[in-house]
Amino acid sequence: MLGTLTQAPLAQAGDRYPAPATCPAALLGKATCYTGQDANGAYYAIGIPTAWNGSLVVHAHGGPDLGEGSDPERSVGDLDRWAVMVEEGYAWAGSSYRRGGYGTRMAAADTENLRRLFVSRFGDPRRTYVHGQSWGGDVAAKVVEVYGGKHGRYDGALLTSGVLAGGSRGYDYRVDLRVVYQYYCQNLPRPTEPQYPLWQGLRPASTLTTAGLRARLEECTGYASAPQERTALQQRNLDDILAVTGIPERTLESHLRFSVFTFRDIAHNRLGDRNPFSNAGVRYSGSHDDGALNAGVERFSADPAAVRDLSYDSDLTGRVSIPVLTMHAIDDPTAFVEHEAAYRATLRGAHRDGNLVQTFTREAEHSELSDSEYAASVSALNTWVRTGKKPTPRSIAASCEDFDRTYGTGCFHAPDYRPSSYASRVRPRPGGLTWPAMTAAKEKAWSHIEGVGIAP
Structure with missing residues (x-):
């Protein structure tokens, strides 16, 4: 065991x-x-x-x-x-x-x-x-x-x-999406909500639903709206997230859903709240301000035992x-x-x-x-x-x-x-x-x- x-x-x-x-x-x-x-x-x-x-x-x-x-x-x-x-x-x-x-x-x-x-x-x-x-x-x-x-x-x-x-490596692009999304959107979690490390995907006790996740994604990026209906900030957030992560726009919501709910399942339910993911030292590029992104994005290193067990x-x-x-x-x-x-x-x-x-x-x-x-x-x-x-x-x-x-x-x-x-x-x-x-x-x-x- x-x-x-x-x-x-x-x-x-x-x-x-x-x-x-x-x-x-x-x-x-x-x-x-x-x-x-x-x-x-x-x-x-x-x-x-x-x-x-x-x-x-x-x-x-x-x-x-x-x-x-x-x-x-x-x-x-x-x-x-x-x-x-x-x-x-x-x-x-x-x-x-x-x-x-x-x-x-x-x-x-x-x-x-x-x-x-x-x-x-x-x-x-x-x-x-x-x-x-x-x-x-x-x-x-x-x-x-x-x-x-x-x-x-x-x-x-x-x-x-x-x-x-x-x-152990197949979800790295979703790790990157999780942290890049939060850098731009700051709503998962919101500053007024209990904070948690992003490698958890979602706080274990959170009652957030997939509909709630979609609402927050829309709030930040306007991804489900016609381009002319998005604010300038929503469009820039969407452009930056897609450019940095390489995630196709049509599957952005499904990738984010995985990086939230499935990451919680992996880290909390399957690995006993141990972290199998890392983005330490990753250099992100493609945004309108890569320097600010790399200085501000959340970083974490994996627990070697969690990596071993997921691997x-x-x-x-x-x-x-x-x-x-x-x-x-x-x-x-x-x-x-x-x-x-x-x-x-x-x-x-x-x-x-x-x-x-x-x-x-x-x-x-x-x-x-x-x-x-x-x-x-x-x-x-x-x-x-x-x-x-x-x-x-x-x-x-x-x-x-x-x-x-x-x-x-x-x-x-x-x-x-x-x-x-x-x-x-x-x-x-x-x-x-x-x-x-x-x-x-x-x-x-x-x-x-x-x-x-x-x-x-």
């Missing part, structure tokens, strides 16, 4: 077997669907196509959602959203996780537990793939490393729009021994495409990048890309696993056209694209390690805490 951290166990006895359920509209007449709840309290949904190809896709959803318990509607909604997998002939299983809030290893354990439940009820699939979207990409990548060895339970992984830089929970080592295919929109406004550069560097540091193929699309979305592209990606992964022939970004792009004749959602692959380094998009923390060196450092730091993870 380290602070508030405990191992997230896999459930066995007490799991409730899947019960027949009505399929989402997109799958009516095409599949048989089931729902249930495992012994840890995680709700789940399963869809098995009428013409099942014998293989299974286990899905890890993004977020994290911040509700206290498991949401029974989440997995059903995800089955509807990822119906393309079932339409392609794969059985699909997705967990809502046992609770809301952060916890990558917890979510990975719930994902693996659902795979076991599927096997106990329906038998061993011919092949098993794990798919993760957004933060679920980090969860699925953790599943690969913890449960997917050469003789493990998974044959391949598809990571789409993934947050693949891990928790153990959510960072990746690159220990990958199965095929991994990724897909990411070049203009993803939420999980910047440079997360892919971080992931490649992690696998390269572990000498496992031969197991990785990365593809990129000319899209500007995060939560959902083209169904034709998802279908082409899972097909390419399946062929790679079956034949051992590694696909290329160009071969996947070419195959997408065939699937688009069915789905008609378009193919937007950019096979020659390569993202710049993570540090080119996210201001590096002075004294930070290169990604290969970080991989070695993680192995050393985690060597004595096996069996520990963020509290379930």
Whole structure:
């Protein structure tokens, strides 16, 4: 036990077997669907196509959602959203996780537990793939490393729009947003409210709602108003915040929401009020007065033990021994495409990048890309696993056209694209390690805490 951290166990006895359920509209007449709840309290949904190809896709959803318990509607909604997998002939299983809030290893354990439940009820699939979207990409990548060895339970992984830089560095741009926002806006907290260090995200006892947060953001920047309706100060505040942080205007509110509510969950609920974030020594630029900004912005340094525990929970080592295919929109406004550069560097540091193929699309979305592209990606992964022939970004792009004749959602692959380094998009923390060196450092730091993870 380290602070508030405990191992997230896999459930066995007490799991409730899947019960027949009505399929989402997109799958009516095409599949048989089931729902249930495992012994840890995680709700789940399963869809098995009428013409099942014998293989299974286990899905890890993004977020994290911040509700206290498991949401029974989440997995059903995800089955509807990822119906393309079932339409392609794969059985699909997705967990809502046992609770809301952060916890990558917890979510990975719930994902693996659902795979076991599927096997106990329906038998061993011919092949098993794990798919993760957004933060679920980090969860699925953790599943690969913890449960997917050469003789493990998974044959391949598809990571789409993934947050693949891990928790210890993957949210640095939101750390920067949190402090830059407060410098200009001074309303989170207001001078008349109880003060707290900004790495907490939000005071633990605060009753601020998402609507209240939006109101404060509007008050400071007029972000939801037409430009001609903003005051000069609002426009300058908005311009400075966007220029310094590199956050797209259309996702400013969602990034700020994460840096407030999810940071509180990480620091208070999961790490026992310890700080895993740092902006010490970061030089901010792009504002109308960089000197004043750097002199006035709040600074803090991370607690090394908190960094270690968050890193153990959510960072990746690159220990990958199965095929991994990724897909990411070049203009993803939420999980910047440079997360892919971080992931490649992690696998390269572990000498496992031969197991990785990365593809990129000319899209500007995060939560959902083209169904034709998802279908082409899972097909390419399946062929790679079956034949051992590694696909290329160009071969996947070419195959997408065939699937688009069915789905008609378009193919937007950019096979020659390569993202710049993570540090080119996210201001590096002075004294930070290169990604290969970080991989070695993680192995050393985690060597004595096996069996520990963020509290379930």
